[in-house]
Amino acid sequence: MNKISFSKIGIVNYGMGNLGSVVNVFKHLGHDPYIILEPKDVEKADVIILPGVGAFGEAMTNLHERRFVDVLSDQVLVKKKFFLGICLGMQLLAESSEEKGAHRGLGWIPGHVKKLNVDSSLRLPHMGWNDLIFHGSSPIYSSLSDSKAVYFVHTYYFDCDSKYIDAYVEYGKQVTASIHHDNIFAVQYHPEKSHSNGLKILSAFLQYTSQA
Amino acid sequence: MLKKRLIPCLILKGDKIVQSIKFKRYLPIGQANIAIEFFMNWDVDEIVLLDIEASIKKTPPKYELINYFAKHCFLPLSVGGGITSLEEMRKVLLAGADKIIINQAAVRFPGLIQEGARVFGSQCIVVSIDVKINAQQEYEVAIDSGKVLTGMDPVQWAKEVENLDAGEILLNSVDRDGTKQGYDLELIRQVQEAVNIPVIACGGVGKMSHLVEGFTKANAHAVSAANIFQYTEHSTIIAKAYLKRAGIDVRLDSQVKYDDIGIDEVGRII
Numbered sequence: 001m002n003k004i005s006f007s008k009i010g011i012v013n014y015g016m017g018n019l020g021s022v023v024n025v026f027k028h029l030g031h032d033p034y035i036i037l038e039p040k041d042v043e044k045a046d047v048i049i050l051p052g053v054g055a056f057g058e059a060m061t062n063l064h065e066r067r068f069v070d071v072l073s074d075q076v077l078v079k080k081k082f083f084l085g086i087c088l089g090m091q092l093l094a095e096s097s098e099e100k101g102a103h104r105g106l107g108w109i110p111g112h113v114k115k116l117n118v119d120s121s122l123r124l125p126h127m128g129w130n131d132l133i134f135h136g137s138s139p140i141y142s143s144l145s146d147s148k149a150v151y152f153v154h155t156y157y158f159d160c161d162s163k164y165i166d167a168y169v170e171y172g173k174q175v176t177a178s179i180h181h182d183n184i185f186a187v188q189y190h191p192e193k194s195h196s197n198g199l200k201i202l203s204a205f206l207q208y209t210s211q212a
Numbered sequence: 213m214l215k216k217r218l219i220p221c222l223i224l225k226g227d228k229i230v231q232s233i234k235f236k237r238y239l240p241i242g243q244a245n246i247a248i249e250f251f252m253n254w255d256v257d258e259i260v261l262l263d264i265e266a267s268i269k270k271t272p273p274k275y276e277l278i279n280y281f282a283k284h285c286f287l288p289l290s291v292g293g294g295i296t297s298l299e300e301m302r303k304v305l306l307a308g309a310d311k312i313i314i315n316q317a318a319v320r321f322p323g324l325i326q327e328g329a330r331v332f333g334s335q336c337i338v339v340s341i342d343v344k345i346n347a348q349q350e351y352e353v354a355i356d357s358g359k360v361l362t363g364m365d366p367v368q369w370a371k372e373v374e375n376l377d378a379g380e381i382l383l384n385s386v387d388r389d390g391t392k393q394g395y396d397l398e399l400i401r402q403v404q405e406a407v408n409i410p411v412i413a414c415g416g417v418g419k420m421s422h423l424v425e426g427f428t429k430a431n432a433h434a435v436s437a438a439n440i441f442q443y444t445e446h447s448t449i450i451a452k453a454y455l456k457r458a459g460i461d462v463r464l465d466s467q468v469k470y471d472d473i474g475i476d477e478v479g480r481i482i
Contacts, residue, residue: 018305018306020306021282021286021310024282024308025286028286053333054333123408123409126214127214127335127379127410128214128217128410129214129215129217129257129463130213130214130215131215146464147463147464147465149215149463151287151288153335171213171214192286193286193288193310194287195252195286195287196465
């Protein structure tokens with residue numbers, strides 16, 4: 001398979017979860033992602049991926065300790081590099097989170113991370129396959145046809161203005177599943193665990209980043 | 213809302229997938245790496261990989277094989293067999309698994325469930341419960357590949373497992389395993405009713421309608437089968453089509469067309 005080398009994809013390692021499946025999925029799509037271990041590694045990326053599984057507070061602490069906050073903010077907000085946040089990586093974009101105390105986030109997108117408020121008939125975390133409900137048009141969802149299901153595992157969600165939201169998911173009520181603002185994309189679900197749909201979405205995202 | 217899930221169970225002995233019959237006889241089916249390739253294309257929602265050899269011989273998990281599987285699996289992968297410690301859990305997750313399945317280790321050291329949940333998150337911890345019908349015609353939890361009865365009632369054990377923060381339960385009927393007589397619906401119903409966490413039904417599927425019954429008659433959150441999916445091409449795609457026609461809200465892979473095929477009761481295209 002020919003390596004498509006338009007975009008240099010950097011995946012941030014800040015100690016929050018196993019990067020293996022995220023690395024694998026981009027390799028499967030024909031790319032050659034590299035791991036961002038230090039702040040100086042960020043600059044050469046055309047596309048920055050921020051994955052993450054775990055607690056918000058610990059994640060922000062790690063990002064600060066490893067001095068990623070300033071360089072990521074510069075590369076994404078000022079230099080306008082393409083960005084994709086996955087799961088916790090989406091929630092960190094918020095101004096704050098109430099998970100295990102009050103924590104400040106990156107604040108790139110106005111809004112706050114809150115606990116999913118569901119009645120006793122629904123279990124937390126929201127775990128399993130659930131359908132995306134699209135809101136407005138998005139460059140990354142055009143290739144999905146009949147099935148809109150992707151894989152979620154989360155207890156908290158990013159509550160933000162609907163103008164940033166390009167897909168919701170229904171769990172008790174409609175909850176943010178995906179956001180898009182300018183060069184910033186972020187998804188609550190795990191595209192690397194979402195089978196064909198996940199591959200289509202990531203592929204569309206990468207195509208968008210190489211053409212825009 | 214959340215979809216109902218179809219999960220093939222790959223029983224691993226060495227590097228081969230095997231068919232198991234009442235947890236006693238294991239007949240080879242084929243190469244593990246080939247099985248994972250086709251299941252990835254046949255519309256399954258998750259994959260369960262159980263290393264029977266590690267369980268019986270009490271050897272550690274096969275990390276390299278798990279890593280190989282994980283590389284080709286863009287679906288949640290649950291791995292079990294011979295996992296007895298936090299360190300082994302960590303290594304299995306690092307190798308690429310999304311969830312850990314523990315069975316007799318959970319019975320012997322219930323604290324392992326809670327510790328695993330605390331360190332890795334309860335969504336990573338699946339407790340597998342094997343059940344036999346004892347001499348008094350009651351359900352009893354069995355360990356050691358179904359050989360040793362523990363004296364525990366599966367409903368009580370399931371409740372305890374939930375209290376210890378397990379994320380899901382994989383419920384197996386030792387007596388139904390490999391018999392193609394269908395799930396032990398009463399067992400599944402009792403356990404799912406007693407807990408709030410998802411119960412994955414396993415053991416005994418011989419016909420497509422058995423899968424439907426797992427949802428409609430026993431209320432399982434997910435259905436699993438090992439043997440039946442190994443023999444027919446597109447087996448799990450057909451199972452999904454069958455479930456959809458029965459009105460079950462399952463995820464359908466949009467690459468496949470389900471509407472025009474005729475399906476017989478064991479899942480062959482007619």
